[in-house]
Amino acid sequence: MSKKQKIFSKIYDRYIDKIYRFIFLKVSSQEIAEDLCSETFLRGWETFREDQNKIENPQAFLYQVARNLVIDHYREKGRTQIVSADYVPIADPRANFEEKSFLNSDLARIKVVLADLKGDYQEVIIWHYIDDLSISEIAKMENKSEGAVRVMLHRALKTLQNNLEG
Amino acid sequence: MTEKQLIAKLQEFRQIKPKEDWVIFTKNRILGEEKPKFSFISFLREIQRGERYIFQHKPALATVLCVAVLIGLFGFTQSSLPGDTLFPIKRIKEISQAVFVPNQDQSKYNLDLANKRLDDLTKVVENNSAKNLGPAINEFQASVSKAAKSLAGTEVKKDPTAVKEIALEVKKLEEKADKMKSLGVEIGESEELNNALATIYEEYKITVESEIKDLESRTLTEEQKEILAQVKEDYEKGNYSEAMEKILLLGK
Numbered sequence: 001m002s003k004k005q006k007i008f009s010k011i012y013d014r015y016i017d018k019i020y021r022f023i024f025l026k027v028s029s030q031e032i033a034e035d036l037c038s039e040t041f042l043r044g045w046e047t048f049r050e051d052q053n054k055i056e057n058p059q060a061f062l063y064q065v066a067r068n069l070v071i072d073h074y075r076e077k078g079r080t081q082i083v084s085a086d087y088v089p090i091a092d093p094r095a096n097f098e099e100k101s102f103l104n105s106d107l108a109r110i111k112v113v114l115a116d117l118k119g120d121y122q123e124v125i126i127w128h129y130i131d132d133l134s135i136s137e138i139a140k141m142e143n144k145s146e147g148a149v150r151v152m153l154h155r156a157l158k159t160l161q162n163n164l165e166g
Numbered sequence: 167m168t169e170k171q172l173i174a175k176l177q178e179f180r181q182i183k184p185k186e187d188w189v190i191f192t193k194n195r196i197l198g199e200e201k202p203k204f205s206f207i208s209f210l211r212e213i214q215r216g217e218r219y220i221f222q223h224k225p226a227l228a229t230v231l232c233v234a235v236l237i238g239l240f241g242f243t244q245s246s247l248p249g250d251t252l253f254p255i256k257r258i259k260e261i262s263q264a265v266f267v268p269n270q271d272q273s274k275y276n277l278d279l280a281n282k283r284l285d286d287l288t289k290v291v292e293n294n295s296a297k298n299l300g301p302a303i304n305e306f307q308a309s310v311s312k313a314a315k316s317l318a319g320t321e322v323k324k325d326p327t328a329v330k331e332i333a334l335e336v337k338k339l340e341e342k343a344d345k346m347k348s349l350g351v352e353i354g355e356s357e358e359l360n361n362a363l364a365t366i367y368e369e370y371k372i373t374v375e376s377e378i379k380d381l382e383s384r385t386l387t388e389e390q391k392e393i394l395a396q397v398k399e400d401y402e403k404g405n406y407s408e409a410m411e412k413i414l415l416l417g418k
Contacts, residue, residue, distance in 0.1 A: 005197050012193055020184040031307070034184065038192045045196050110175055129176040161172055 008048050011058045012041055018059075018131045019066050025126055026070045028115055036073060040066045059133075060141040067123065113163045121156035128153055187249075187301050191308070247286050249301035270328065276313040277335035283309040284342045291346065310356045317362035329370055329407045336363060370406045377413045390416055 001009070019040055024033035043065050047054050055061045114122060127133040127141075135153070139146045167175070243256040260279060267275045283306040289295075290302040317332070336359075378401060381394050393412050400409035 001197070009193065009197060012196070016189055016193075017183050021179065021182045024182055025179065034188055034192075037184065038196070041192065042196050106175060107178060110172075111179070125176065129173055130179045132180075157169060157172065161167065161169060164167060164172070 004049055004052065007052070008045055011044070011048075011062075015059060015062050016041070019062050021130065022063065022123075022126055023066050023070060025111065025130070026115060026122060027073065028111065032073065036066065036069045039069055057141070059137075063123075063127075063141065067119070071119075110160075110164065113160060116163070117156065117160060120152060121159055124149065124153050125156050125160060129157075185300060185304070187304055191304070247290055247295070247298045247302060248283075248305040249290075249295075249298035253301070273313065273316045274328070274331045274335060276309070276316045277332060277339070280306070280309040280313045281335060281338050281342065284339060284346075288342065288346060310359055314356060314358040314362040317359070317366060329366070329410075332363075332366065333407070367406065370410070371401075374401055374406045374409045374413070377410070381413070381416065386416075 016037070020033055020037045023036045023040070024030065027033055027036065040062055044055070044058070044062055047061070114125065117125070124138060127138050128135070133141075135146050135149050138144075139149045142149065144152075243252040243259065246252040246256050264272070264275060283302070287302040287306050290298040374397075378394070378397060381390075381397070386394060393416055397409045397412045397416075400406070400412065
């Protein structure tokens with residue numbers, strides 16, 4: 001493995017779960033999340049391979065690519081619930097969280113309401129509460145002040161709470 | 167729900183993770199296969215070079231042993247299923263064989279692989295093999311997607327044999343999917359594959375239409391007119407590959 005491959009391999013290992021989760025919470029389909037996630041890292045690798053210095057902040061870069069791919073996906077498919085025709089409805093005995101969560105109606109409901117929030121609110125909630133990014137990291141990624149991020153986070157959480165009660 | 171409760175619930179989403187097999191598969195696809203830290207091939211090479219003392223003075227025997235082990239390994243992997251340790255070797259063999267498949271036959275080859283993956287999935291379901299189930303599903307889905315992509319790039323405008331072969335492989339997939347139903351498993355249709363096939367059949371239909379129009383404008387012998395009538399009949403019935411075969415008989 002070349003040096004670049006080794007470095008990117010570490011980036012991949014470090015962020016694959018977060019990026020997959022970020023996309024999954026937005027698209028609510030495992031197959032689509034896998035497709036978009038692999039496309040995200042493929043683009044990341046292509047950019048990295050071309051010029052390592054183009055990616056100053058791999059996390060921010062990958063989230064941005066993932067976000068754009070999700071936007072393109074919805075633009076193409078329309079904002080309708082897509083049930084993949086390729087999905088084989090067999091109960092996987094290693095049933096992972098996504099499948100278990102549908103049995104837990106609270107989480108399933110939160111997931112649906114979260115997916116319906118506007119993009120900014122969704123993202124800031126996912127980044128801070130789920131992916132554990134600090135306010136400072138989010139502010140750098142979004143090129144906003146920490147204060148602005150705090151306000152957005154507060155509003156996002158309030159909106160989610162209200163929509164859940166509504 | 168209080169804010170604190172909501173945050174606690176949100177944090178439970180941290181458990182969402184991609185499937186391990188998919189993570190490894192995707193990484194290898196993006197970065198290429200990673201060499202294992204211990205390489206059995208390197209080990210055998212070291213034996214051959216005399217760096218392993220056992221065969222220090224018998225390089226010819228070591229080479230023969232290497233080849234025999236590899237052949238044995240490839241043979242042994244034939245029965246391996248997705249999720250088994252030796253399955254990746256089976257895949258490597260299939261990938262290396264694909265290199266020798268001509269471009270025009272790639273679609274058929276990929277559909278054949280999709281059929282093999284469905285056979286693997288069937289065996290897994292029949293054997294009730296829980297550990298292989300997830301990998302078998304992933305492999306099958308990946309193979310169908312690959313077949314669909316190669317079909318999308320296929321040029322079969324005047325090749326009734328190619329279209330027939332493709333149709334045959336698809337029919338096999340459908341028959342096997344029906345068999346899976348009897349095992350209680352529903353194999354959903356693949357939109358990607360259906361779209362690729364629809365495009366091919368549509369292009370093929372248009373080609374046949376155009377050939378028929380051209381033949382109608384020509385002066386034909388009685389025998390040729392009879393064949394043309396059969397071509398039109400096949401076209402009306404949707405048997406485009408049979409129609410094209412007869413068109414080719416007319417020397418087009």
